[in-house]
Amino acid sequence: MPPELARLGHVALETPDLDGSLSFFSDVVGFEEVEREGDTSYLRAVDEFDHHSIALTEAEESGVDHIGWQTVDSESLSAFAERLEGEGIDVTWVEAGEELGQGEAIRFSTPTGHEFEFYHEMEKPDPPAERRSKLKNKTYSRTTTNPIAPRRIDHTQLWDTDAAGFAEWLQEALGFTVQEQYDRTDGSRWGTFLTACGNKIEAAVIDDEEAGNDPALHHIAYKVDTADDLFDAHDAMNEHGIPTDGIGQHSISRGKFLYVRDPVSGHRIEFNAGGYLVFDPNWEPIAWTEDDLEDRQWIGQIKSKERVNY
Amino acid sequence: MPPELARLGHVALETPDLDGSLSFFSDVVGFEEVEREGDTSYLRAVDEFDHHSIALTEAEESGVDHIGWQTVDSESLSAFAERLEGEGIDVTWVEAGEELGQGEAIRFSTPTGHEFEFYHEMEKPDPPAERRSKLKNKTYSRTTTNPIAPRRIDHTQLWDTDAAGFAEWLQEALGFTVQEQYDRTDGSRWGTFLTACGNKIEAAVIDDEEAGNDPALHHIAYKVDTADDLFDAHDAMNEHGIPTDGIGQHSISRGKFLYVRDPVSGHRIEFNAGGYLVFDPNWEPIAWTEDDLEDRQWIGQIKSKERVNY
């Protein structure tokens, strides 16, 4: 059987000030710190079972260490390694436990320079007793949680000056499929919205028109329940003196959004509500062209384009 | 000008264990303690400007000290006092500041024995800087608030074996008006739903069929935003091991409800969402009869009838 990805699992981000960034990710946004080791803090959202969906490490400057994808089985790790090495890509094996809570893994750079990690095993640690839900199908009790705490990781958005090539490669080499895509009137591809799990967009690959700025991560998105949660998240940011990057709804994916950046590291989080899920094995990519709509946003706008380079 | 009430202002409740009850009202439900003096804690909801809407005092046993109503002006206090004394009701004057944050007041027992307080002045203290909202029209920032914290006091429900007479007296002596009413098939009045402010039910007066159990307070209600907030409140209670008293929607008032009782004092809070507001000076009472609907609840039920006596 060919190797296969199961889903987007986590992002490993670098910040010049771990405590400062934790103040944003943990105190302001409401992620739960599961464990800390050395200069790395492991965080998960309140409705996640896995050990972490964000690893935050102190470094010289802001950056992206890797984006972590879970494979459907352990065998897929070596099979992917073999396939990638066959393409001339260097693959590094990471021992189990080097990233806390995680089994053995492989790391490599995509042809565009985006660092990826593939792993299969991830622990599901119980929260401390006083934070644990009485519902066995829920991780944290929300009784003392920050009101805006997002639910679970949803997707990442990656920018590159060869986004079209990157999207092709993700399909051919890694088996991603396309859920939606957007072409400019001149026929060039602006964005490809890919999925590993098959149910929702997990990697939005966007054409970066500013050469030299790539490879970059524009944002990671986490799910919240309703549009009022987006306004509540904006409230919290305003109260903390943190500017936000706009509220609205994407046409692509139908996701309602609020963007905000960690003031310390510049990493951007999207709070995302609504959207739709795909369960159809015969899904045909939704093919948008610039002529379909006056604006890529159904309503509202994203106010800044800053992104964090690898 | 005749004296006039402006609105329901606060309830003063007694509990056999102040710290125990505060653990419920403050930690679990999310009221903010504004001030404490001696055996009394003054609490307000996160979207209230006044000094308090609950005063909680330690006493031998659970009870209701009084329900506080604000008058439209200071002159109404002495005018109401005069009118009540003219009816042979004893009126006690309370000095400004005896109840913290409050101006001078009168207290008296209704003919049914429900203790009321009328006052006009109430301070609007700022919250501590770290809890204060940057919105000048909002009291608390909700950045660190309990997710279920209700917004503002809405109404009280009072039980008595002479509820019909009590409702009559509230209209004639105190100027309440009727927003809705419910009569049994035999023509007897089950409940009268009165308002002082004119916009929403503030005193639901219910026929208590168990003689000797009156006068009693069945519950105080606080507003939340949506039905999901009711489920969230139930979640929080379940996680704290506190049973709730049912979820549903009243036909009368159209309010969606979740009831829960302080495990220590037995005082019951209704989390209330939805409903409607009256702005019409010519409002005619909505007159329900037992034949209008199969059940007084539009859906759901209240599971217990316990109430706290005065």
Place this chain on the structure above:
Amino acid sequence: MPPELARLGHVALETPDLDGSLSFFSDVVGFEEVEREGDTSYLRAVDEFDHHSIALTEAEESGVDHIGWQTVDSESLSAFAERLEGEGIDVTWVEAGEELGQGEAIRFSTPTGHEFEFYHEMEKPDPPAERRSKLKNKTYSRTTTNPIAPRRIDHTQLWDTDAAGFAEWLQEALGFTVQEQYDRTDGSRWGTFLTACGNKIEAAVIDDEEAGNDPALHHIAYKVDTADDLFDAHDAMNEHGIPTDGIGQHSISRGKFLYVRDPVSGHRIEFNAGGYLVFDPNWEPIAWTEDDLEDRQWIGQIKSKERVNY
């Protein structure tokens, strides 16, 4: 007793194409046509009891015939008439029934030229049996209603080059009170947010910097339940090919908004969610200055300034 206003009741708007505007107000937005007579259609929102909150009349061009305010009693009509005539303002009496469903009324122009109507009596007609709710405290069953249909009239926004003087006059001559106000850094008043009912802003009076453009109506606002309803309203407009004027949240009033204009008449409706209510007789106006916030909107923006002149 001095005459007194009870609340904002309705707006009487003119459109160059009644059928075209009804297609917007009724089919797209979801107002219910209660009655039509000649060139005038009387509409109400799905959660209103009164005969109408909008009267829409075909005329040469778009315009505002009047804004209707209900008085607390019938006596206030002649008392207001006397007071206004004492100020040299012409007052016209309107016979009962001339505006369908309404009792006798007075009409006059404010010193700024905004036409107002005062009335006390308004019928509360039952809807047709198949549209009537089984809940006696609700007008329409929503079983066949447009999903975005707003609930009830909330406020109007009026522009004038002498907005500060207008606001003063509304207080002194008509008894409005101020709920919030906003001053520029130079001390000049940008907006005064007044109320007749005392519970919520009903007339926002805004400084119009373009002389000759006044008196004007910027928008009328109707309440919806949640922020998702704002997105749903935008959806409906987009599907109908009607552009919207932006989504966001005001700092003043805390109202979340979506603006949209009738493509035929240019009249603008605000769908409004959230906000807060005042029940306090001692309310002190919230006094904003330009220095309090970087932007008058808490988030988002209104994209157009068009307004309809009287």
Place this chain on the structure above:
Amino acid sequence: MPPELARLGHVALETPDLDGSLSFFSDVVGFEEVEREGDTSYLRAVDEFDHHSIALTEAEESGVDHIGWQTVDSESLSAFAERLEGEGIDVTWVEAGEELGQGEAIRFSTPTGHEFEFYHEMEKPDPPAERRSKLKNKTYSRTTTNPIAPRRIDHTQLWDTDAAGFAEWLQEALGFTVQEQYDRTDGSRWGTFLTACGNKIEAAVIDDEEAGNDPALHHIAYKVDTADDLFDAHDAMNEHGIPTDGIGQHSISRGKFLYVRDPVSGHRIEFNAGGYLVFDPNWEPIAWTEDDLEDRQWIGQIKSKERVNY
């Protein structure tokens, strides 16, 4: 490769009165009729792309013709057929188009007597132009839709006196996996909650204690967005004079529910909000025992147990 199921696709139900049942499913609940042929109506929910998720056929009496499951590929059909025949189960092939919009299929009875259909191809017809959304990733514009119209099919609940054996067989013969399960204190299995897609419960298999009543379908569930949508659905039912079967939240699956039965056929629909999704390939079944919670419902109750036999 072994044959594999992709997801729950549709249910084919029988009713003694097609027009009567359509009045419920289409007019009251808000399903869209995609096509009708002979005595069968094909319906889909407003946010579904497939030709239908319900086929409703007039028959002597209410019943379940089959539950339709989509396979991941066409090859899985014959592979499943071979496997089932190897177990001594009769498999009938159904020609493409016999069920409108659908490719060729196999039908068979499970050992418990529940009729299943497996198919791979299903058309995705466009709605009529006036109902079509301008969003290419959305089927219907909701501009004229019933306000309570549910979004998409979620799961089915099947009852049998050998539910434990049925659940075992679904895993072994058909490849279902277990998301949650519930055991009584005596160790016997009350319910197994299985998934074909891997993301959410699609077949809840419940122990029927009344012999002779099986095989049966207890309900089909459709997703709505919020708890307020559940109350809105109840509103609509009450206004139509259709009793509902209770509101609340399941502990298992965390789904908030409102149940209602078609008055004509007795088929029960669950409106379902909330819950959680699984994307983890290493998911371990959530194993509840009767001792974990006092009640299987987190709050609320289901008021009737009627179910429709095959």
